[in-house]
Amino acid sequence: MEKTKEKAFRLGLAVYRVTKLFPEGEVLISQIREAANQVLSDLVLGRSKEARKYAEVILNYLRLARMQNWIKPVNFDILIKEYGGLIAEIGSGGKERVEKKKTIKLTERQKKILDYIQGVNLKSFQAGDLDVSLLKLSARTLVRELSELTDKGYVNRDGQGRGVFYSRIITPNHAKSRQE
Helix, strand or coil, X not given: CXXXXXHHHHHHHHHHXXXXXXXXXXXXXXXXXXXXXXXXXXXXXXXXXXXXXXXXXXXXXXXXXXCXXXXXXXXXXXXXXXXXXXXXXXXXXXXXXXXXXXXXXXXXXXXXXXXXXXXXXXXEECHHHCCHHHHCCCHHHHHHHHHHHHHCCCEEEECCHHHCEEEECCCHHHHHHHHC
């Protein structure tokens, strides 16, 4: 995934260089740049599905800009090819993660946390929303376990620091690991 982030970073820089050549005041400049920034941001935050969507938006913006004949078509062709490759990389990364989830086992503590989340029917929550006394965990241990559950693909994480929100992903793997 680090290579994919690096590629998105390099492509973002290339987008800035190419859009500098567009006519002054052109709306597509800011739209393409914002989308490129969003791709990198989503990859850094682990939101590959969103990153892929923004990369597809960039492809369409680049195709539109190419038709305007503002600069040499080869500039667009290279970016279009590279963003197509980035989309493929992001897509394959998701498939690899799905395969890895099948072999991942949960600890008893993690099963307990998932059962608690499901029992109180929380769709989106912060670590502080969970009753640590019922779970018999410290707040720090709970955050660490939620981080591991995120890595294992059972919980989504959105945000940073105190603004982190989690959401449970319903998977058949949880049912299987509970039976083991």
